[in-house]
Amino acid sequence: xxxxxxxxxxxxxxTYSYTFGAFPTYELLENCPEFVEKVFIHTTANKEIYDKIxxxxxxxxxxxxxxxxxxxxxxxxxxxxxxxxxxxFQCDIExxxxxxxLVNPSDTGNIGxxxxxxxxxxxxxxxxxxxxxxxFNPKVIRASMGSLFHMHFxxxxxxxxxxxxxxxxxRMYPFMLKGAKTLxxxxxxxxxxxxxxxxxxxxxxxxxxxxxxxxVRISHSDSIDSLNLSLAAGIAIxxxxxxxx
Amino acid sequence: xxxxxxxxxxxxxxTYSYTFGAFPTYELLENCPEFVEKVFIHTTANKEIYDKIxxxxxxxxxxxxxxxxxxxxxxxxxxxxxxxxxxxFQCDIExxxxxxxLVNPSDTGNIGxxxxxxxxxxxxxxxxxxxxxxxFNPKVIRASMGSLFHMHFxxxxxxxxxxxxxxxxxRMYPFMLKGAKTLxxxxxxxxxxxxxxxxxxxxxxxxxxxxxxxxVRISHSDSIDSLNLSLAAGIAIxxxxxxxx
Numbered sequence: 344x345x346x347x348x349x350x351x352x353x354x355x356x357x358t359y360s361y362t363f364g365a366f367p368t369y370e371l372l373e374n375c376p377e378f379v380e381k382v383f384i385h386t387t388a389n390k391e392i393y394d395k396i397x398x399x400x401x402x403x404x405x406x407x408x409x410x411x412x413x414x415x416x417x418x419x420x421x422x423x424x425x426x427x428x429x430x431x432f433q434c435d436i437e438x439x440x441x442x443x444x445l446v447n448p449s450d451t452g453n454i455g456x457x458x459x460x461x462x463x464x465x466x467x468x469x470x471x472x473x474x475x476x477x478x479f480n481p482k483v484i485r486a487s488m489g490s491l492f493h494m495h496f497x498x499x500x501x502x503x504x505x506x507x508x509x510x511x512x513x514r515m516y517p518f519m520l521k522g523a524k525t526l527x528x529x530x531x532x533x534x535x536x537x538x539x540x541x542x543x544x545x546x547x548x549x550x551x552x553x554x555x556x557x558x559v560r561i562s563h564s565d566s567i568d569s570l571n572l573s574l575a576a577g578i579a580i581x582x583x584x585x586x587x588x
Numbered sequence: 589x590x591x592x593x594x595x596x597x598x599x600x601x602x603t604y605s606y607t608f609g610a611f612p613t614y615e616l617l618e619n620c621p622e623f624v625e626k627v628f629i630h631t632t633a634n635k636e637i638y639d640k641i642x643x644x645x646x647x648x649x650x651x652x653x654x655x656x657x658x659x660x661x662x663x664x665x666x667x668x669x670x671x672x673x674x675x676x677f678q679c680d681i682e683x684x685x686x687x688x689x690l691v692n693p694s695d696t697g698n699i700g701x702x703x704x705x706x707x708x709x710x711x712x713x714x715x716x717x718x719x720x721x722x723x724f725n726p727k728v729i730r731a732s733m734g735s736l737f738h739m740h741f742x743x744x745x746x747x748x749x750x751x752x753x754x755x756x757x758x759r760m761y762p763f764m765l766k767g768a769k770t771l772x773x774x775x776x777x778x779x780x781x782x783x784x785x786x787x788x789x790x791x792x793x794x795x796x797x798x799x800x801x802x803x804v805r806i807s808h809s810d811s812i813d814s815l816n817l818s819l820a821a822g823i824a825i826x827x828x829x830x831x832x833x
Binding site for chain 2: 452456459460462463464465488490493525527561562563564566567568570571573574577578581582585588
C-alpha cells in the first residue's frame, strides 16, 4: 500500500507510475485494473468524468481519492484533473505475432505516439532495445493516450538477445536511410510474422542492420535529412498492415 | 534594426521570431537570409558549428554575435547554442500546386512535424484556416527542423475564403473519421492538383466537410479513438505522393 506521503513527482526509480488525464486513466482502469493502487480526482472535475471514473473504480475495488493538494503536487499540467497511480508491471511479448522493435529510442513523445499507432493498426507487441527511454514515464503514457495498456512489451539488453529469443520463423525489416528496397515496392511475405525495426531518433540503425532480413527505406526528397521517427514508424506500420483494416 | 535590449522571450505579438538550434538556423540562413536580422552563438558552440554559421552569415552580410547572457535569456532549452533572429514575413501559396490545408490546428509540435513531412514528400504549399496556432512560434520551427523555410504558407479566415481563392480546378480530400472512402482504396486523379484537408487535433473536421470533394478515412482498429493528427497527415501525404519518389 502506498501512503499519500509516499506519492511524489514521477521518478524512474519508483516502483509506481501515473496516468495524467481522464482518457489515459480510463484506459488504465479498463485494461490493467489489477495494477492500480488508487485514483486521484480534482474537485474541479466535471460530473461526467467523475461518474465514469467512479464507476470504473468501484467495479474494481479501487479507492477514488479527492485530494487537490496532492494531485496538484504530482501532475505536470494544470489542466490535469485525474491521476491514476499504478504499480509498474512486467509483461512478455508473443511469439508468432507481428512486432515493432525500437532500438535505443530516446524520446518519450515518439515512443508514446508509436505505441498509439501500433495499437491503431493492430500491432500489439513491442520490443525495446536498451539503452532506451523508460516506457512507464507518464509522458510516454500520455503520448500513447493510454494505448500502452493494450500493449505487450519487453526490454532487451541487445538486439542479439531479441533475435535469440524471438527471431525464429519471422521476417525482419530494418528501416534505414540506406535500406536496400523502397517501402511499397516489394511484396510482403504473409506466411510469416514480421518485425519492423527502427533506430534511435538521432543516429538511426547502424550499418550492421543492412544484413538483418530485408532493409527498407522510405523515399523522400533531399530537402529534409530524415523523417521524424514516429512518422517513419507510423508510415511503415500503415503500409504493412493496410490490408488488415 | 533590433537593438539587443529589444530581444526578448518569444511573443506572438513581436514582429520577429527565432530559430533555436544549429540545424533550423542553417535552414533559415540558406533559404531565407533576406529576413535575418542577426545570429547569436554561444561560447560553448563547437568549431564545426561556429564555422558553418560564420560562413553563412558572412555570405549574406548578417551579424554573428557572441552574447551568452542574451542567448541564455531567450532560448528555451539549455542545450541550444545558436539562435537566429529573423523578421516574420508574409508569403503566398501557389495555384496549380498540391496543398495541405490545416483547419484550426492548435498544437505547435503537430504543425511543425506536418511541415517537415510535407517538405519531405514534396508538398510545398500550406494553407492554415484560423483560428490557428502561430506558425512563427519557435516550437513550430523546431519541430519542422527548419523545413518552414522551404514552405509557401498562407492564413485564411475561413475555409470558404480558401476555396474562393484556390478551389478552381483542384481535387479536395478532407480526412475524417466518417470519410466515405478508405485511404488507398481509390485511384487518384493525377490530372489535377490536390488539397489534403485535416481538422483540429481534438475535434477533427465538422460534418460540412463530408460535402467537400472526396472525403477519406484512414481505417484503424477500434482500440484507439483516432490517430495522432501529425501521424494521420503523414500517412495521407505519404500515400498521395508515394509514386513521385
